[in-house]
Amino acid sequence: xxxxxxxxGGVVSSxxxxxxxxxxxxxxxxxxxxxxxxxxxxxxxxxxxxMSPYQHGEVYVLDDGAETDLDLGHYERFTDAPVNRDSNYTxxxxxxxxxEKERRGDYRGKTVQVIPHVTDEIKGCIRRLAVPxxxxxxxxxGGTVGDIEGMPYYEAIRQxxxxxxxxxxxxxxxxxxxxxxxxxxxxxxPTQHSVQELxxxxxxxxxxxxxxxxxxxxxxxxxxxxxxxxxxxAVIEEKDKEVSVYEVPLGFAxxxxxxxxxxxxxxxxxxxxxxxxxxxLVDRLKNPAHEVTVxxxxxxxxxxxxxxxxxxxxxxAGVHHHARVRVxxxxxxxxxxxxxxxxxxxxxxxxxxxxxxxxxxEGKIDAVRFARETGLPFFGICLGLQCATIEFARNVAGLAGxxxxxxxxxxxxxxxxxLEEQQAVTDLGGTQRLGASPCHLLPGTxxxxxxxxxxVSERHRHRYEVNNHYRERLAARGLVVSGTxxxxxxxxxxxxxxxxxxxxxxxxPEFRSKPTQPHPLFRDFVGASLxxxxxxxxxxxxxGERVTV
Ligand code: GLN
Numbered sequence: 001x002x003x004x005x006x007x008x009g010g011v012v013s014s015x016x017x018x019x020x021x022x023x024x025x026x027x028x029x030x031x032x033x034x035x036x037x038x039x040x041x042x043x044x045x046x047x048x049x050x051m052s053p054y055q056h057g058e059v060y061v062l063d064d065g066a067e068t069d070l071d072l073g074h075y076e077r078f079t080d081a082p083v084n085r086d087s088n089y090t091x092x093x094x095x096x097x098x099x100e101k102e103r104r105g106d107y108r109g110k111t112v113q114v115i116p117h118v119t120d121e122i123k124g125c126i127r128r129l130a131v132p133x134x135x136x137x138x139x140x141x142g143g144t145v146g147d148i149e150g151m152p153y154y155e156a157i158r159q160x161x162x163x164x165x166x167x168x169x170x171x172x173x174x175x176x177x178x179x180x181x182x183x184x185x186x187x188x189x190p191t192q193h194s195v196q197e198l199x200x201x202x203x204x205x206x207x208x209x210x211x212x213x214x215x216x217x218x219x220x221x222x223x224x225x226x227x228x229x230x231x232x233x234a235v236i237e238e239k240d241k242e243v244s245v246y247e248v249p250l251g252f253a254x255x256x257x258x259x260x261x262x263x264x265x266x267x268x269x270x271x272x273x274x275x276x277x278x279x280x281l282v283d284r285l286k287n288p289a290h291e292v293t294v295x296x297x298x299x300x301x302x303x304x305x306x307x308x309x310x311x312x313x314x315x316x317a318g319v320h321h322h323a324r325v326r327v328x329x330x331x332x333x334x335x336x337x338x339x340x341x342x343x344x345x346x347x348x349x350x351x352x353x354x355x356x357x358x359x360x361x362e363g364k365i366d367a368v369r370f371a372r373e374t375g376l377p378f379f380g381i382c383l384g385l386q387c388a389t390i391e392f393a394r395n396v397a398g399l400a401g402x403x404x405x406x407x408x409x410x411x412x413x414x415x416x417x418x419l420e421e422q423q424a425v426t427d428l429g430g431t432q433r434l435g436a437s438p439c440h441l442l443p444g445t446x447x448x449x450x451x452x453x454x455x456v457s458e459r460h461r462h463r464y465e466v467n468n469h470y471r472e473r474l475a476a477r478g479l480v481v482s483g484t485x486x487x488x489x490x491x492x493x494x495x496x497x498x499x500x501x502x503x504x505x506x507x508x509p510e511f512r513s514k515p516t517q518p519h520p521l522f523r524d525f526v527g528a529s530l531x532x533x534x535x536x537x538x539x540x541x542x543x544g545e546r547v548t549v
Contacts, residue, residue, distance in 0.1 A: 010194025
């Protein structure tokens with residue numbers, strides 16, 4: 001029978017519950033424990049797919065096409081545990097299921113209520129991950145204890161522990177121990193209150209993870225333990241990390257958190273801990289030998305979480321090359337006004353990520369033009385591929401006014417358009433081309449060279465496609481389709497052979513990059529950008545200019 005770990009949060013949001021959950025999962029997995037991870041989100045959207053990146057950050061897509069919370073990205077980057085639709089539930093998804101059952105008559109005349117029907121549904125979602133062979137299921141509860149919308153979840157996990165046996169369940173609570181400058185000390189009261197809130201619901205946390213910007217003195221740890229009714233050894237300090245989130249599991253490993261958890265759950269840890277690769281990763285992140293600057297032209301550049309996995313994938317590629325990747329985030333609307341020449345001066349590569357609707361698109365297209373004309377390495381992702389196609393059509397193939405029908409329904413040259421199957425779609429939620437699909441790569445191309453194999457599988461999230469009607473005309477002017485769907489019908493990758501590195505893909509490769517296994521396209525893009533930087537420096541030296549490293 002599987003054991004269960006529930007991770008809750010208190011005091012404030014954004015404490016990094018996802019990272020804490022992923023880090024604990026990683027240590028258990030590396031000790032030979034078979035794990036599954038899930039996130040339960042208390043909002044009413046059925047999934048985050050319809051939310052603005054400002055509201056929610058990135059929508060993280062899984063192989064099965066589920067549009068999920070960005071914490072699932074942490075789970076996949078930190079562990080090898082399989083994730084699928086059952087790894088992320090929202091209140092919307094849970095209520096939808098309850099209401100569908102009610103309409104079918106499954107409740108046989110009963111009054112359908114939050115307790116027991118919604119809580120039973122939640123317990124079912126948790127149980128669904130505990131398949132044979134799984135030792136531990138980690139369930140992260142989104143939001144903060146005390147939120148009205150979170151109540152059914154806390155009630156459900158309290159009941160779950162009763163059903164499964166308290167000794168089979170572990171409650172980990174993440175809190176903040178703030179430093180008050182005026183008082184010159186750390187404050188434990190918010191943690192005490194937050195635990196009181198949990199205990200009111202009937203949940204006694206077993207482990208407290210305390211986020212702090214300063215070391216918590218022993219006296220304060222003892223105080224927290226006593227007031228919160230938690231063993232002293234189970235009060236874990238989690239100090240803010242200097243450089244990278246990838247340091248979090250190392251901090252836990254130093255404190256032997258996985259041994260504490262195993263001890264409390266009566267769980268065997270079959271293997272010794274092996275995390276040298278992770279230590280090397282953090283060491284490289286902290287001590288890069290080189291630096292490279294990537295211009296990142298998007299619409300939500302002020303919001304770091306909007307393109308989370310892309311930034312992470314750039315870091316992974318940087319680690320591979322011993323380089324720090326400095327991302328210069330450029331607002332595409334600003335670029336449309338001020339011009340690519342000005343805003344991209346000095347960057348070593350250009351990345352245009354995914355996006356929706358026409359705002360800012362002309363800036364992205366202008367950025368691609370600049371990269372194509374000046375030999376600046378370019379990597380286009382999803383909308384980035386569509387922008388590259390539009391730019392090439394307009395400025396190389398002479399198709400004036402070429403556009404995507406997403407941005408201009410009346411364009412004379414719809415080089416990007418809706419597939420027939422998408423034309424009848426009216427609902428926005430969950431109806432895009434979603435999830436993993438195979439892509440065949442053309443021999444001799446940069447994409448094929450990067451991947452090193454003929455067929456790859458990548459995740460998708462888009463509605464529009466390159467219009468096959470224009471493929472020949474674009475190819476005649478030099479745009480190479482380097483990847484297609486197996487039947488050849490969908491354009492999956494394009495590139496320009498004469499250019500140092502100009503590759504764009506319709507998929508989202510960022511969802512497959514891992515810290516110690518960078519995605520091949522990100523790896524080669526950063527590699528090309530580093531070469532570009534070196535060549536520029538050599539040229540500047542050749543002109544007798546003083547060049548710093
Ligand atoms: N808006 C484009 C489409 O729907 C691109 C989507 C994306 O970049 N994820 O096809």
